Amino acid sequence: MKLHITQSDYEALRVHGEETYPHECCGVLLGHARDDGNHVAAIVRAGNTRTDSAHNRYNISPMELIKIQREARKQGYDIVGFYHSHPDHPAMWSSTDFAEAHWFGCCYVITSVEKGKSVLTNAFHLSGTTEEDKAFQHEEILITQAAGENA
Amino acid sequence: MKINIPTPLRAFTDKQATVEVAGETVQAGLDALVAAHPELKNHLFTADGKLRSFVNVYLNDDDVRYLPNTEASAVNADDELTIIPSIAGGTGVRASRSLCCR
Numbered sequence: 001m002k003l004h005i006t007q008s009d010y011e012a013l014r015v016h017g018e019e020t021y022p023h024e025c026c027g028v029l030l031g032h033a034r035d036d037g038n039h040v041a042a043i044v045r046a047g048n049t050r051t052d053s054a055h056n057r058y059n060i061s062p063m064e065l066i067k068i069q070r071e072a073r074k075q076g077y078d079i080v081g082f083y084h085s086h087p088d089h090p091a092m093w094s095s096t097d098f099a100e101a102h103w104f105g106c107c108y109v110i111t112s113v114e115k116g117k118s119v120l121t122n123a124f125h126l127s128g129t130t131e132e133d134k135a136f137q138h139e140e141i142l143i144t145q146a147a148g149e150n151a
Numbered sequence: 152m153k154i155n156i157p158t159p160l161r162a163f164t165d166k167q168a169t170v171e172v173a174g175e176t177v178q179a180g181l182d183a184l185v186a187a188h189p190e191l192k193n194h195l196f197t198a199d200g201k202l203r204s205f206v207n208v209y210l211n212d213d214d215v216r217y218l219p220n221t222e223a224s225a226v227n228a229d230d231e232l233t234i235i236p237s238i239a240g241g242t243g244v245r246a247s248r249s250l251c252c253r
Contacts, residue, residue, distance in 0.1 A: 024241050024242075050239075050241070056242045056243055057239070057240075058240060058241045059237070059238070060238045060239070062207040062209065063214070065235055065238060066212075066233050066235055069155070069157075069235070073168070078158050079157070079158050080158065084240060084241065086241075086242050087242075089242040093240075094240065094242050094243045095243060096240050096242070097240035097241065097243070098240075099240075100205070100237065100238070100239040100240045101240065102205050102206075102237065102238075103158060103159045103236055104159040104162075105158060105162070106158060126159075129162065130193070
C-alpha cells in the first residue's frame with residue numbers, strides 16, 4: 001500500500017505547514033481508495049479550530065469537513081486522508097494523533113516543520129476497523145507527475 | 152431521509168456512500184440505519200446507547216447535539232443526515248517534552 005500524490009500537491013501541503021508555522025496546519029486529501037493504496041487527486045486546506053493551542057494541536061470543524069466532503073463528491077472524489085504539520089517536532093504520529101484517529105483506511109500525512117522550514121513528510125495508514133484494533137502503519141509516499149489517480 | 156456515510160464506515164454499509172432510510176426523527180433514522188447495517192452499531196454508539204464522543208451527526212448543516220431536541224429532532228423526507236468522525240491531533244506535547252509514540 002502506498003500513498004499516491006502529485007508533486008504539486010505534495011509540495012502544497014508542505015508549504016502550508018511553513019505558512020502556519022509555528023502553528024500546526026491541517027487539511028484534507030481527496031481522491032480514490034484503490035487496491036494499491038489511496039490516490040490523491042486534490043488537497044484542500046482547512047482551518048485549525050484549536051486556536052487555544054495551535055502550536056501543538058489541530059482540529060478541523062465537522063461542518064467544514066462536511067462542506068469539503070460535499071464539494072468532493074460533486075467532483076467524484078472521496079476523503080482518503082488528512083495532513084497536518086508538527087512544528088519543531090518529528091514527522092511521526094504522536095499519542096494524541098493516535099488517540100484522535102478514527103478514519104480507518106485513510107492516510108494521515110505529517111510534516112515536520114523546523115524553524116519554519118518543512119523537513120520530512122511521512123504518511124501513516126490507519127488500519128483496523130475498531131478503536132481496539134486500530135494501528136498506524138508507515139506508508140510509502142509515491143510521488144506522481146500527472147493526476148494522482150493515473151499513477 | 153438520506154444518511155451520508157463517511158469513508159471509514161462504508162465497510163459496514165456494503166460500500167454505500169449514502170443510505171436511504173425511513174424515520175420521522177434523527178434517532179429513528181439512526182435506528183433504521185443500524186437495523187439495516189448492524190455492524191455499524193458499535194462504531195456509532197457506546198454500550199449505553201449514546202453516540203460515541205468522536206462521532207458527529209449533522210442534520211443538514213446543524214450539529215444534532217446542539218439542536219433543541221437533539222436526537223429527537225423531527226426530520227423530513229428530503230433532509231440529510233451526515234455522519235462525520237472527528238479529525239484532530241497534533242504533537243500534543245510541550246516543547247520541553249519528548250514525543251510519545253507507541
